[in-house]
Amino acid sequence: MELTSVPVIVQAFSEMLPQRVSIAITDQSKYIYYQPSESIDLKIKPGDLLRQGTVSLQALTERKKVAQYVDRDVFGVPYYGMSIPLVMRGELEGCVTAIFPKIMPWEEVKLPKHRFLIGKAEDRWVPFSFEQIAYISADEKKTWLHTKDGQYRNKYSLAELDLILPQDQFVRCHRSFFVNVNEIAEIQPDFHSTFMLVMKDNAQSRIPVSQTYASQFRARLGF
Secondary structure: OOOOHHHHHHHHHHHHHHOEEEEEEEOOOEEEEEEOOOOOOOOOOOOOOEEEEEHHHHHHHOOOOEEEEEEEHHHHHEEEEEEEEEEOOEEEEEEEEEOOOOOOOOHHOOOOOOOEEEEOOOOEEEEEEEHEEEEEHHHHHOOEEOOOEEEEEOOOOOHHHHHHOOOOEEEEOOOOOEHHHEEEEEEEEEOOEEEEEEEOOOOOOOEEEEEEHHHHHHHHHOO
């Protein structure tokens, strides 16, 4: 992609998007332009390679528009990204990505404002208050609420739950886990991960804290 075309693309996008939106432009493998906003800054630098899990890389791989939530383990903060491939003279040149803080305005109505989540059992749906949930896990694109009564499916992804759960009660400790800090019995050092959490549930479940989330986890819990 010609760098001289970048200002034209940015100007066009800036006129269509709110000022709180950051803009990133890539070629086929790396970022070539980044314009942060006051609302969200992913600290991208021109020349940075595209990371796994980003909407930019997904749009290039699938050669189509991609719009979705992205977990905080990619850039350290959750965001909503919308990425569009740039095709010039029939050739894929790169993509342009709009980066929104947390959620898009038209998505807000889809996320619950109450202090409970719905768990699905085989033949019923059960509301659980946040206090009843010991931890939340994700496996093979399925999300599970773990309570003293068992585990139940939930429809939201962990990226969406990152926008729903109260931060004073739930902490992301791994790309596959949120834990209720009030349900932690012990924090132990671990060889395979930074820490291992022993939960208060009857099974004394053990939840890993990965290196990606270790610093944030320690800061949130104060140790």
